[in-house]
Amino acid sequence: MIKYSVKGTLLLALFSLTGCASLSIEPWVKPYERQNLADSIMSASRHPIANMHVAHVLDGREAARGAESTEGGGCGCN
Amino acid sequence: MLLIKFWRRGLSAVFALVMSMNAHGVTIGQPAPDFTLKNMQGQNLNLTEQRGNIIVINFWASWCGPCRKEMPVLQALEDKYKDLGVQVWGINVEQENQAGRDFLANLELSFSIFFDETNKLSATYQVEAMPTTVIVDRDGIVRYVYRGFKDGYGKKYAKAIKKLIRE
Numbered sequence: 001m002i003k004y005s006v007k008g009t010l011l012l013a014l015f016s017l018t019g020c021a022s023l024s025i026e027p028w029v030k031p032y033e034r035q036n037l038a039d040s041i042m043s044a045s046r047h048p049i050a051n052m053h054v055a056h057v058l059d060g061r062e063a064a065r066g067a068e069s070t071e072g073g074g075c076g077c078n
Numbered sequence: 079m080l081l082i083k084f085w086r087r088g089l090s091a092v093f094a095l096v097m098s099m100n101a102h103g104v105t106i107g108q109p110a111p112d113f114t115l116k117n118m119q120g121q122n123l124n125l126t127e128q129r130g131n132i133i134v135i136n137f138w139a140s141w142c143g144p145c146r147k148e149m150p151v152l153q154a155l156e157d158k159y160k161d162l163g164v165q166v167w168g169i170n171v172e173q174e175n176q177a178g179r180d181f182l183a184n185l186e187l188s189f190s191i192f193f194d195e196t197n198k199l200s201a202t203y204q205v206e207a208m209p210t211t212v213i214v215d216r217d218g219i220v221r222y223v224y225r226g227f228k229d230g231y232g233k234k235y236a237k238a239i240k241k242l243i244r245e
Contacts, residue, residue, distance in 0.1 A: 031208045032171035032200040035141055 103204035104223055110135075110214045111202045115169070117190035118182070123167070126218060132159075132242050133214040134166045134235065137194075137205045140181040141172070144227035145209040149185055151232040155239065156189040162243050163216070167192060171200045171208070211235065215242050 029036060036042070045051040103111065110133075114124040125133065136152055138145035149168070156166040166189040170178045175193050182191060194200055203212065207225035213235070215221045222238045224231060 030197070030200070030205070031210075032137060032139065032197055032205045033173070034208070035139065035172055035174070038141060 103202055104212055104220050106220055106223060108220055109218050110212065110220045113199050113202070115192040115194070115199070117167075117192055119190070121190075123190060123192075125214070128165065128214075129218050130163065130216050132164045132216060132239060134164065134239070135203075135212040135214065136166065136168050137171050137200060137203065137208065137210045138168055139170060139172050139208060140175075140178040142208040146181065148209055148211075148227045148231070149187060151235070153185075153187050153189060155232070155235055158236075159239055159243070164239055164243070165190065169194050169199060171197060171205065173197065213238050213242065215245070 040046065110125060112124070112126045114122055116122050134152070134155065136145075136148065138148065140146065152166045152168065155164070168187070168189060168191045170191060170193045172178050172193075173195055175195060178193070192199075203210070209227050211222075211224040211227075211231075212220055213222040213224075221242060224234065
């Protein structure tokens with residue numbers, strides 16, 4: 001009986017430690033802080049046009065790439 | 079026998095501790111955390127001073143689409159139930175709220191808008207979704223918490239408010 005309840009409690013503690021937000025690891029962007037995610041510093045590249053060009057070039061050169069929002073009909077010729 | 083008793087007590091203590099760790103800032107049936115903020119009209123408002131009124135606290139931001147949709151709904155609720163002692167408090171959670179102010183400029187809202195730039199209030203209320211709407215009854219008790227906003231939530235709010243008015 002005790003054994004089971006010990007196990008149950010430990011399991012519960014484990015669940016509580018792993019799954020629940022109240023013991024979450026900081027820093028964690030709270031729902032009301034999502035403004036920070038839209039900050040330009042969060043983007044991987046600050047030059048969208050140059051970035052699109054590079055994507056397009058790599059699209060044409062590498063078979064493993066593609067379907068990355070650059071235009072083309074899928075003929076492999078773009 | 080005695081050992082078992084102690085064990086149980088210990089276990090229940092652990093259980094209680096674990097449960098309390100998971101407790102949320104805003105619990106239905108518990109008093110709403112008190113706060114004082116200056117509204118956009120320049121008036122300082124305190125939550126406990128509003129005992130006797132039903133307060134609909136809504137956490138919103140201009141970058142949050144559903145929140146933007148919700149504002150006219152909240153205004154309609156305020157207009158309809160204001161005379162029956164219902165107030166809508168819109169709490170902007172943005173750290174830099176110019177976008178929020180610009181958004182408000184295009185709307186004609188009469189209910190109180192607050193700016194929680196430090197996010198202290200949002201943290202106290204443990205806002206887990208945007209928008210979050212908390213309805214506080216006449217005794218200052220949290221009665222309803224709504225996370226998110228979808229079409230038809232206005233009706234839900236109205237139903238809740240009507241229930242609280244009848245009490």
